[in-house]
Amino acid sequence: MKPVVELVDVWVELGGHTVLEAITMRVEEGEFVSVVGPNGAGKTTLLKVILGLVAPQRGEVRVFGRPPRDLGRDRARIGYVPQVEEIDLRFPLRVIDVVLMGRYGILGLGRRPRREDRRAALEALELVGIRELAGKLIGELSGGQRQRAFLARALAAKPKLLLLDEPTTGVDPAASESFYELLRKIQEEDVTILMVTHDVGVVSRYVDKVACINRRLVVHGRPEEVVTSEALAEMYGCAALFFHHGRIPHMVVRPHTDFREEGK
Amino acid sequence: MSLLGYVFMQRALIAGTLIGATAGAIGVYVVLRGFSFIGAGIAHAAFGGVAIALLLGIEPLWGALAFSLAVAWAIAYTSRRAAIKEEVAVGILFAASMALGIFLLSFVPGYRADLFGYLFGNILSVSSHDLLVSFVLAGLVFTAVAVLYKEFLFITFDPGMAEVSGFPVGVLQGLLLSLVALTVVLSLRVVGAVLVAALLVIPAATAYQLVQDFHRLLFLSALLGIAEVVGGLIISFYLDTPSGPTIVLLSAALFALVMFLRKRSP
Numbered sequence: 001m002k003p004v005v006e007l008v009d010v011w012v013e014l015g016g017h018t019v020l021e022a023i024t025m026r027v028e029e030g031e032f033v034s035v036v037g038p039n040g041a042g043k044t045t046l047l048k049v050i051l052g053l054v055a056p057q058r059g060e061v062r063v064f065g066r067p068p069r070d071l072g073r074d075r076a077r078i079g080y081v082p083q084v085e086e087i088d089l090r091f092p093l094r095v096i097d098v099v100l101m102g103r104y105g106i107l108g109l110g111r112r113p114r115r116e117d118r119r120a121a122l123e124a125l126e127l128v129g130i131r132e133l134a135g136k137l138i139g140e141l142s143g144g145q146r147q148r149a150f151l152a153r154a155l156a157a158k159p160k161l162l163l164l165d166e167p168t169t170g171v172d173p174a175a176s177e178s179f180y181e182l183l184r185k186i187q188e189e190d191v192t193i194l195m196v197t198h199d200v201g202v203v204s205r206y207v208d209k210v211a212c213i214n215r216r217l218v219v220h221g222r223p224e225e226v227v228t229s230e231a232l233a234e235m236y237g238c239a240a241l242f243f244h245h246g247r248i249p250h251m252v253v254r255p256h257t258d259f260r261e262e263g264k
Numbered sequence: 265m266s267l268l269g270y271v272f273m274q275r276a277l278i279a280g281t282l283i284g285a286t287a288g289a290i291g292v293y294v295v296l297r298g299f300s301f302i303g304a305g306i307a308h309a310a311f312g313g314v315a316i317a318l319l320l321g322i323e324p325l326w327g328a329l330a331f332s333l334a335v336a337w338a339i340a341y342t343s344r345r346a347a348i349k350e351e352v353a354v355g356i357l358f359a360a361s362m363a364l365g366i367f368l369l370s371f372v373p374g375y376r377a378d379l380f381g382y383l384f385g386n387i388l389s390v391s392s393h394d395l396l397v398s399f400v401l402a403g404l405v406f407t408a409v410a411v412l413y414k415e416f417l418f419i420t421f422d423p424g425m426a427e428v429s430g431f432p433v434g435v436l437q438g439l440l441l442s443l444v445a446l447t448v449v450l451s452l453r454v455v456g457a458v459l460v461a462a463l464l465v466i467p468a469a470t471a472y473q474l475v476q477d478f479h480r481l482l483f484l485s486a487l488l489g490i491a492e493v494v495g496g497l498i499i500s501f502y503l504d505t506p507s508g509p510t511i512v513l514l515s516a517a518l519f520a521l522v523m524f525l526r527k528r529s530p
């Protein structure tokens with residue numbers, strides 16, 4: 001198997017603080033990996049490093065075998081669903097227009113979307129199951145529908161690598177689960193998926209691997225290894241317990257008093 | 265004699281149409297991106313440029329153009345690094361430029377009329393040369409918006425994603441702010457430096473209450489801009505008031521009216 005994402009000893013410093021420390025990890029083609037960790041752990045930063053938006057001070061990053069900044073046209077093969085708070089939802093845009101933006105990277109500078117782009121956008125909406133909402137305003141959607149719309153935008157360019165940053169924030173448990181099912185379906189089309197989430201318990205039923213990050217990569221392995229290890233406790237700097245009700249693990253965390261210091 | 269019998273009024277109305285359309289359209293980006301403060305900043309800088317040009321005996325429009333473009337790019341450059349210090353520096357730059365303008369203008373003989381005109385707009389001031397320049401500036405703005413429609417929409421809605429998709433966000437941001445600068449320069453004679461920023465905000469904010477589709481918003485805002493500038497010019501002709509404040513008052517009244525009607529019939 002070929003690695004789609006490869007990080008070797010990656011260090012990132014932002015505003016004088018070390019945000020990522022000696023991260024070494026590989027994501028193989030077709031894998032579905034979740035990235036978990038407390039707030040401020042550097043999860044978003046990790047995605048930005050992979051996207052080439054943040055340059056590491058040290059270490060090597062390769063996406064499809066090349067440094068992310070030298071990807072050129074292959075950049076369009078990466079789909080990205082950013083963390084929700086980065087977008088203004090009062091913006092007067094229809095869902096179809098937002099999804100169409102997923103095609104802009106392929107189009108490049110100065111070229112207008114054409115019929116085939118519109119078709120690809122509608123197909124992506126169909127795939128995520130909200131085609132009938134194409135004409136609605138982005139601000140009119142419910143949380144779950146909106147996340148599907150942004151997933152559709154990421155899928156409109158038919159990416160080979162999909163990066164998602166907390167895509168189920170504010171989405172109810174049932175809708176989250178059907179969102180993960182959908183990602184599984186997309187994974188079957190040979191799409192490699194890296195998803196940041198706080199939904200540690202539930203997500204372990206859908207992913208191949210879990211990467212626990214708290215500035216350092218604490219552990220990276222199969223969900224059953226990670227979930228039963230001490231890793232989560234170490235990572236959150238707190239006591240983490242898993243209860244297994246049948247096949248669904250539930251996590252209970254009890255924060256340490258010095259949790260904030262450890263996060264720094 | 266009717267209002268169209270005066271050549272200066274014909275020129276003012278043609279210039280006003282161009283101003284209303286550009287300010288209305290560019291104002292949509294200004295409002296959606298939360299750039300209102302930046303519009304004011306660029307206008308202040310433009311005024312400093314006018315004063316220096318007058319003092320040196322150059323065409324004031326060139327001074328305004330040079331200063332406002334310089335500030336536009338300074339903002340584009342600093343806004344991409346989150347450091348507050350630089351934002352403050354740009355803020356001081358605006359104010360200093362405006363103060364410098366007024367300070368310098370006091371050394372120009374007969375400055376009072378000029379000063380008042382450039383600050384609040386002068387309906388008599390549009391020469392045939394100005395009109396030519398207006399056509400060129402408005403042409404530039406509309407060509408850029410047409411050619412880079414998708415790019416400007418992208419960086420306004422989601423600059424992060426635009427960067428991920430490989431677009432030169434910094435350069436596009438600079439270009440968009442340059443269009444704000446061109447609009448400011450274009451409007452300076454008729455609307456005045458103090459109130460240009462209002463013209464960049466009010467038509468777009470009014471249109472935003474009426475339509476929720478980006479494309480229609482651009483058109484409606486441009487149409488409202490034209491109606492407000494032309495209407496304001498006509499009123500200022502009959503009442504003999506400075507054109508800038510008249511236009512802005514009319515725009516604000518229309519904004520309030522739309523808001524009131526929308527509240528009553530949701």
Ligand SMILES: Nc1ncnc2c1ncn2[C@@H]1O[C@H](COP(=O)(O)OP(=O)(O)OP(=O)(O)O)[C@@H](O)[C@H]1O
Pocket residue numbers: 014015019037038039040041042043044045046083
């Ligand atoms: N541009 C920046 N300049 C300085 N520090 C930054 C910058 N961006 C992020 N940081 C810091 O880097 C650390 C990691 O941030 P990051 O956004 O990657 O965390 P995260 O794991 O995604 O957190 P969350 O779960 O809250 O989204 C935080 O301490 C944050 O304050």
Ligand SMILES: [Mg+2]
Pocket residue numbers: 043044045083165
């Ligand atoms: Mg984050």
